[in-house]
Amino acid sequence: MIAEIGHFALILALCVAMVQAVVPLMGARRGQASWMAVAEPASALQFLFIAVAFAALTNAYVTSDFSVMNVAQNSHTEKPMLYKVAGVWGNHEGSLLLWITILALFGFAVTLFGRNLPIGLKCRALAVQAMIAVGFLLFILLTSNPFARLEPPPLDGSGLNPMLQDPGLAFHPPFLYLGYVGFSMAFSFAIAALLEGRVDAAWARWVRPWTLAAWVFLTGGIILGSWWAYYTLGWGGWWFWDPVENASFMPWLAGTALLHSAIVVEKRDALKSWTILLAIVAFGFSLLGTFLVRSGVLTSVHAFATDPARGVFILLLLVLAVGGSFMLYAMRAPAMKMGGLFAPLSREGSLLLNNVLLSTGAATVLLGTLYPLIADALNLGKVTVGPPFFNSVFLPLMAPMAAMMAVGPMMAWKRGDLAGVLGRLKFVAAIALGAGLLVWFLQGGSAGPWWTGAGFALAVWLGLGTLVDLAERIGLIDAPAEALGRAARLPRSTWGMVLAHFGVAVFIIGLTASAAWTEERIQTQKIGETVMVGGYGVTLKAVNDVPGPNYMAHRATFEISRNGKVIDVMEPEKRVYRQPPRPITTAAIRSGIIGDLYVVIGDPDPAKDGHVTRLYFNPCIPWLWAGAGLLILGGTISLLDRRHRVGAPTRAHARGRRARA
Amino acid sequence: MKWILGVLMMALATSAFAVNPDEMLKDPAQEHRARELGKDLRCLVCQNQSIDDSDADLAKDLRVIVRERIMAGDSDDQVRKFVVDRYGDYVLLTPPFKGTTLVLWVGPFVLFAGALAVVFGFYRRRRAGDAAAPVTPLSAEEKRRLEKLLKEQGQ
Numbered sequence: 074m075i076a077e078i079g080h081f082a083l084i085l086a087l088c089v090a091m092v093q094a095v096v097p098l099m100g101a102r103r104g105q106a107s108w109m110a111v112a113e114p115a116s117a118l119q120f121l122f123i124a125v126a127f128a129a130l131t132n133a134y135v136t137s138d139f140s141v142m143n144v145a146q147n148s149h150t151e152k153p154m155l156y157k158v159a160g161v162w163g164n165h166e167g168s169l170l171l172w173i174t175i176l177a178l179f180g181f182a183v184t185l186f187g188r189n190l191p192i193g194l195k196c197r198a199l200a201v202q203a204m205i206a207v208g209f210l211l212f213i214l215l216t217s218n219p220f221a222r223l224e225p226p227p228l229d230g231s232g233l234n235p236m237l238q239d240p241g242l243a244f245h246p247p248f249l250y251l252g253y254v255g256f257s258m259a260f261s262f263a264i265a266a267l268l269e270g271r272v273d274a275a276w277a278r279w280v281r282p283w284t285l286a287a288w289v290f291l292t293g294g295i296i297l298g299s300w301w302a303y304y305t306l307g308w309g310g311w312w313f314w315d316p317v318e319n320a321s322f323m324p325w326l327a328g329t330a331l332l333h334s335a336i337v338v339e340k341r342d343a344l345k346s347w348t349i350l351l352a353i354v355a356f357g358f359s360l361l362g363t364f365l366v367r368s369g370v371l372t373s374v375h376a377f378a379t380d381p382a383r384g385v386f387i388l389l390l391l392v393l394a395v396g397g398s399f400m401l402y403a404m405r406a407p408a409m410k411m412g413g414l415f416a417p418l419s420r421e422g423s424l425l426l427n428n429v430l431l432s433t434g435a436a437t438v439l440l441g442t443l444y445p446l447i448a449d450a451l452n453l454g455k456v457t458v459g460p461p462f463f464n465s466v467f468l469p470l471m472a473p474m475a476a477m478m479a480v481g482p483m484m485a486w487k488r489g490d491l492a493g494v495l496g497r498l499k500f501v502a503a504i505a506l507g508a509g510l511l512v513w514f515l516q517g518g519s520a521g522p523w524w525t526g527a528g529f530a531l532a533v534w535l536g537l538g539t540l541v542d543l544a545e546r547i548g549l550i551d552a553p554a555e556a557l558g559r560a561a562r563l564p565r566s567t568w569g570m571v572l573a574h575f576g577v578a579v580f581i582i583g584l585t586a587s588a589a590w591t592e593e594r595i596q597t598q599k600i601g602e603t604v605m606v607g608g609y610g611v612t613l614k615a616v617n618d619v620p621g622p623n624y625m626a627h628r629a630t631f632e633i634s635r636n637g638k639v640i641d642v643m644e645p646e647k648r649v650y651r652q653p654p655r656p657i658t659t660a661a662i663r664s665g666i667i668g669d670l671y672v673v674i675g676d677p678d679p680a681k682d683g684h685v686t687r688l689y690f691n692p693c694i695p696w697l698w699a700g701a702g703l704l705i706l707g708g709t710i711s712l713l714d715r716r717h718r719v720g721a722p723t724r725a726h727a728r729g730r731r732a733r734a
Numbered sequence: 735m736k737w738i739l740g741v742l743m744m745a746l747a748t749s750a751f752a753v754n755p756d757e758m759l760k761d762p763a764q765e766h767r768a769r770e771l772g773k774d775l776r777c778l779v780c781q782n783q784s785i786d787d788s789d790a791d792l793a794k795d796l797r798v799i800v801r802e803r804i805m806a807g808d809s810d811d812q813v814r815k816f817v818v819d820r821y822g823d824y825v826l827l828t829p830p831f832k833g834t835t836l837v838l839w840v841g842p843f844v845l846f847a848g849a850l851a852v853v854f855g856f857y858r859r860r861r862a863g864d865a866a867a868p869v870t871p872l873s874a875e876e877k878r879r880l881e882k883l884l885k886e887q888g889q
Contacts, residue, residue: 308752308787315782417857429849437842444829444838453834457776459784459827466842597755678755685755 076141079129080220086122086177087210089115093203097196101268112196113184119206120181127161127174130219134161140226143167143219149232149652151623159243160233165367165383166219168246172363173209175247175254179283180206183258190279197265198258205257208390216383232652235624241301249294249321253359255287256328260356263349264398267405272349277339280352282712284335288328289708295321296701307658307673309591309691314463319442320362326435327355330428337421341486342412344425349409350402351428357395358435364391365442419489423481430474437467475531475581478574479538483545497545498538505534521589528585536578543571569711576703583696586668592690599683603634607690609670610634611643616674616684624650626659629674629684633663645674668692753786757794759801768801771813774827775800784827796825 093115100108130143134157139145147164148157156163162171180202187195213219236242259280266272298318303311312318331351337344368384415421441458448456479501483494495502509530516525544550546567547559594606603612612632619628626646633641643661650657663670668691675685753772759765769786775796777788785793785800796817803813817825829835872880 306787310787313782313787411860414860417853425853429846429853433842433846433849436845440838440841444835448834455822455824456829456835456838457782457824457827458829458838459774459776459782461774461828462838465828466839470842470846595753595755595758675754687752 075129075132076138076220076222079126079133080218082122082125082129083210083214083220086119086126087207087214089119089122090203090206090210093119094200094207098200098268101193101197101200106192109192109196112199115203116177116180116184116199119203120177123170123174123177126220127170130167130170131158131161133220134158137230138226139228139230140222140224141219142221142223145223145227145230147233148230149623150229151651152233152238153622155240155243156233156238159237162246162250163233163237166213166217168250169209169213169217169367170219171247172250172254173206173213175250176202176206176209176257179254179258187279191275193269194262194265194276197268198261201261201264202257205261205394208394212383212386212390216386229652232623232650234653235648235650235655235657236305238650239301239305241297241304245294245297245301247294248290248297252287252289252291252294252328253321253324253362255283255290256324256331256352256356256359258283258287259331259352260398263352264401266349267401270405270408272338272345272409274339274342277335277348281332281335281339284328284332284352284355285708285712288325288332289705289712291321291325291328292701292704292708295325296698296705300698303694304660304662305657307660308687309587309660309669309671309689309694311587311694311697314441314460316442317366319438320365323435323438323442324355324358324362326431326438327351327358330431330435331355333424333431334428337424338412341415341421343415343421344428345412346402346406346409347425347428349406351432353395353398353402354432354435357391357398358439360387360391360394361439364388413487415486416488418484418491420481420484420486422489423477423484426477427474427481430470430477434467434470434474437470438463441466472527472531475535475577478577479535479542482539482570482574483542498541501534501537501541504537505530508533516590525585525589528581528589532578532581532585535581536575539571539574539578565714566711569707569709569714571707572710573704573707576700576707578700579696579703580700583693583698583700586693587691587697590692594686594688596686597678597681597683598686599681602683604686604688606688607668607670607692608635609690610637611670611672611686611688613684613686614642616677619646621648623652624648624657627674629672629686631661631672633670643670643672645672647674647676664695666695669694752789753797754794757798757801759804764801764804767810768797768804771800771804771810772797774814775817776825776827778821778825 093112097109097112097115100106100111130141132138133141133144134148135154137144137148137150137157139148143164143166144160147167148160152160160167162168180199183190183195183199183202262276262280262283266276295318298321299311302313303309331348334344334348334351338348364384364387368387413421441463444458445456448454479498480491480494483497484491509526512529513526546563547556549556592607594604596604598604598613600613600615603610605611610633612634614630614632616627616629619626626648628644628646631643631645632639633643641663643663645661646659648657648659649655658673658675661672663672669689671689671691673687673689675687677684753769759768772786773784775785777783777785777790777793777796779790779792780788783793785796799817800813803816808816814826823830829838831839
């Protein structure tokens, strides 16, 4: 019964969304206030119905109602509660339901927090939001109903893929979707602005925090996925340029560009039409990502759906949404007024260059991801575009951007003084060069890869450059006594920028070191035998069978010693799940600032009376997580900026003030 | 029940997992070459995984083939050619640079140059627009309004 309520609620939500997509838009066109007023209650009602549907499916999972096909196929009574709940979105139908729930939540948020928004902009944006909802609700109801019943119900379910039974991956999809779908806000408001034919600072002030929030979630989602890959896949890799990873990385790149160009719209009233385009592109990439993953076009571990009807439906949705928006953009954008003037060498100019590099980066990832499909379709032969391609094309584009990130924030608005800024950074440049040479020397020159020195120099340049910028802003050198007070008064968005840029520097160190100097020992190890890796002695003490809640684990016990002294015990596992019966390796990781000791137990090797063990020393891996953490922290702090929270004067208020004057 | 589980685990436990000690070459220099080659060869039955990272049987076979060729004295290029001759370009994770992949390799740089050109055009147009915009003097009506506004401000 509850499942049927969920199904029915989805149908009701579709009806509400249809009304919300049409009536306010017509009202705004005709200036009918009562029609426009439909938008807000409709968004609340739509959210309510979708939330009921989501709760109904969650209930089916929690109570293990196997008469619901989706639950029978993806759950099991033995599964821990966390994974029963996470199982809701661990499959095609459920993850789409999560998608639409988050979409409705964002729409409702416009109603909740958008009190000071101009009514025309608000109701148009809500209508656009509802159009997206109609598309996805139809998709769920017509091709991917999560509430389909099974008769007769099985005694127990087939279980969730053990790869997905992991805390990192349980939260990976919700975060990713909060990011993906969060960009729908920028999109809806961009379309609304195009319909209105007006973009101004009030628009940017509204769009920026939402974009920032989406970006923070997307960053978190991507990094959770990487972290999961790092400790689960069993050899310490964390990014593979897998099409599904790229699908989440492209919106991230476009979103990062959008975040920066929206600053220019807000502060300087320039780059408006470009920012609108980016808002469309960022959400377009989110839809493309959903299409790539959901359609099964690129079959991979992530793609649950391989039903062509679904693929065609999403493709249609994608073409309609992106094609329609581009058409509207082409019609309306040229009429948009050019804003404030600025010289190429200025804060705006460097933000624009940042946008050029990020967009080219996103386009490169898009090209590399889709090229195998294109080549196949055009009969150019089957090609593989793998990590070496992306590394050799994408990274050269990002390196100059990282270098520029130290300079850009120090440039003045409108007309900057590049020579002056570089002069202020000359000590930083010298230290960065020194650090690069030192790293090069320490790795034994050409004994390591050529780019390690460059990577470290770049990281030091960006990290120190960002700190110099901060020191200048708070007058640390000129007036140290007042520096603390000034630091406290610095806008939160500035702190956010400093933290995020510094985070990128930290990230670059992790990226460079882990790519260059990973140490690996693969061997058959007997009980009691010691293998040296990364300066640690790793001794295999025992291998035991230990039962888990829904799996059986081979657990190895390793004793870790340094300079002959035992400092730790590590216990990696190889688990075999009961339902579905699949083996999973769980690495044991000992993290330190210098790097991670990463220990994996493999199969028994009866011939040599031992066990296959894989021991790695992965240098500076924690720096990656720390760097990403700083990005998220920076974004969050920036989000708490007073100006974002209070909301700047709206057009109506501004007009009122003008009238009073 | 426990017995069945034991059999099941035995069956699963024999599945290979990425590079295994039994397939590794004795000479560390040769093994290093094999690993570097393996990083660029695709496991054909997996999605986007190199043969070094994959636990599929086919990946294991390819790893062994690479090592056999190295032992037979092939150079890196010869090994790569040996594999490509049998499996096609598809097996290479780095697509070869040729006619059909020109767009892929050159595309990003053309895009970047194009984007820079657009930005350059944007600045030029702006400067031209700035200089060309004729400064029209205020009309009598506008002057009157301006004066009125200034007077109001002054009060």
